[in-house]
Amino acid sequence: MSIREVATHLDVQDKYQVQVSAAKTKQGMSLETATSKRGRLRTKFSSMEDEMAFLRAEIEYLKGRFPKSTQVMTSKAVRFQIIEDLRARHGLVCS
Incomplete structure (x- = not known):
């Protein structure tokens, strides 16, 4: 199955996303998005x-x-x- 066919099947408009996902899968990398820490840091207090x-x-x-x-x-x-x-x-x- 070609990249274009996979993109059409998954209803992804940009075939580049499918290419990147395929490359990550071949390298054994996770497809989950990295979470970024934004906002105010939470500090735990003892009292x-x-x-x-x-x-x-x-x-x-x-x-x-x-x-x-x-x-x-x-x-x-x-x-x-x-x-x-x-x-x-x-x-x-x-x-």
């Missing part, structure tokens, strides 16, 4: 107080209470330091 402290710290950060420059992008090291300062200030322990 309600820890979660509330985390949310307060997050809100404080988002409101911009820490000094920042509007012209220059904050470096990754500075952002991590801000997060550590927030954890220390609010007594946050993530598990």
